[in-house]
C-alpha cells in the first residue's frame with residue numbers, strides 16, 4: 240500500500256474497522272472480565288457485544304446526549320472498544336460525581352502510549368491527576384487566582400480599547416479580531432509580548448493545539464488509544480495516522496512553549512523595563528530555581544495562551560451574536576450604562592457591581608452557548624458509586640454542560656437569550672457551569688471572567704451591534720467541542736462532519752492530516 244493521499248478511503252476504512260474489531264474485542268473481553276459486577280453500570284445505549292458503540296455522535300454531541308437522557312436518565316453509560324464512558328446530563332449528578340467524589344474523578348484520560356507521545360503532561364488541562372498535576376495547578380493558581388488576576392486588568396483595559404478603536408477599520412473579520420484580542424491579552428500579560436493578528440506564528444501554534452485536540456474532547460472518539468500497539472503502527476498503515484497526529488501535537492506544544500519563552504528572555508535582556516508574568520517569576524530568587532521549575536513556568540505560559548485562545552473568543556463572539564439577535568436586550572444594557580456612567584463613557588472594573596443588567600448579559604452568554612459544551616473529560620481513578628450504579632475505575636466522565644444550562648426545569652425557554660433570569664441571582668463565579676467542575680474546574684476562570692465581562696461592557700458602552708445575516712442561530716456554531724464562527728466558515732472546529740459516526744470522524748481526521756501534509 241502506498242503512503243499517499245490517493246489511497247481509497249473505503250479500503251482504508253474497511254481495514255481500519257477489521258483491525259479495530261479484533262483489537263477491541265480483546266479489549267472488550269479484558270475489560271468485561273475485570274469489571275466489578277456487584278452493581279450495574281448506569282443505563283445507556285448498548286451497541287455491539289463487547290465492542291460497544293461503533294458510532295458515537297460527533298456533530299453537536301451534547302444534543303444527542305440530551306435525547307439519550309430522555310430514555311436512560313441523567314447519567315448515561317456506554318462502552319467503546321472496551322473503554323467505559325459516562326456522560327452526565329444534570330447538575331445534581333455532576334455535583335454527586337464530579338464534586339462530592341472529586342478525589343476519584345479528577346484524572347484526565349491521558350495515560351496511553353499515544354498520550355505520552357503527544358506529551359500531554361506539558362499542559363495542565365491534560366496532565367493526569369497526581370503530584371505532577373498538583374505542582375502545576377499550584378503554580379497556575381498562584382498566578383491566576385482571583386487576587387492575582389487583578390494584576391492583568393490594566394492590560395485587559397488597554398487591549399480591549401485597542402480592539403474597539405480598530406473594530407470598524409480593521410481588514411480582519413470580526414471573528415479574527417476577537418480571536419486576536421483573546422490571545423493578545425494573554426501574550427501581553429504572560430510574556431509582555433504583542434501579536435498583531437491571530438495568524439502570527441506564536442498565535443497559530445496555540446490554535447493548532449486546540450485544533451489537533453478538538454475531537455479528543457468528544458466522548459468515545461478517542462477510544463482507539465486503547466488499541467494495543469497503535470503507537471507502533473507505521474504512518475501508511477490504517478490507524479498509523481493517530482501516532483502522526485500525536486507526534487504533531489508534541490511538536491506544536493514544544494513550539495508554542497519555546498517560541499514566546501525565547502522572545503521573552505530576549506526582551507528581558509534588551510529592555511530593563513520589560514514587565515510580564517514570566518519576567519516576574521524568573522526574577523524571584525532565580526538562583527534557586529530548578530530546571531523542573533523553569534520547565535513548569537514555561538509550560539504554564541503556553542497553557543495559559545492555549546486555554547484562553549478559543550474559549551474567550553467563543554464567549555465574546557457569542558455575545559456579538561446575541562446582541563444582533565436581541566436588539567431590545569442591547570438597548571436595555573446601553574440605557575443602564577448611560578444612566579450609571581453617563582453617555583459615551585467607557586466602564587471600568589470598579590463599575591461592575593453598579594451594572595447588574597450588563598452582568599446578567601455576561602452570565603447569560605456563558606449559559607446560552609457555553610464555550611466547551613461537554614467540558615473536558617475527567618478520568619475515574621477508583622470504582623465509584625452513584626445512586627445504585629457503579630462507575631468503574633478508568634471510566635471517562637464528561638459533563639454535558641449544555642444539557643445543564645438548557646435544563647427546562649431550571650431555565651424557562653432555555654434556547655432564548657434572556658438576561659433577566661439572572662437579575663435576582665447572587666453573582667458568584669463558581670455558579671457559572673461553563674467553567675467546569677470539581678478539582679479540574681477552569682484554573683483561569685477569574686481572568687476569563689474579567690476579560691469577557693470587560694469586553695462585553697466596553698463594547699456595549701461604545702458600539703451598536705446591528706443584525707447578522709443568518710436567521711438560524713445554530714448555523715453560527717461549529718459542531719465540535721468549541722463554538723462559533725461568525726463568518727460561518729467553521730474556523731474553530733477543524734472538521735466538518737456530515738454523518739453522526741465515529742468512523743466518519745476518523746476518515747475526516749485522516750483527510751485533515753493529509754490536507755495539512757501531516758501524514759508523512
Ligand code: HEM
Pocket residue numbers: 363364365376379383542543544546547550551554609610611614615616617673674675676677678679680681682683684686687688691
Ligand atoms: C470564557 C473562557 C473560558 C471558559 C468557558 C473555560 C472553560 C473551561 C472548562 C470547561 C475547563 C474544564 C473544566 C473541567 O475539567 O471540569 C477548563 C479548564 C481549564 N482552563 Fe479554562 N476556560 C476559559 C478560559 C480560560 C483562561 C483564560 C485560562 C487561562 C488563564 C484557562 C485555563 C484553564 C486551565 C489551565 C484548565 C485546566 C485545569 C485542570 O485541568 O486542572 N481557561 N476551562
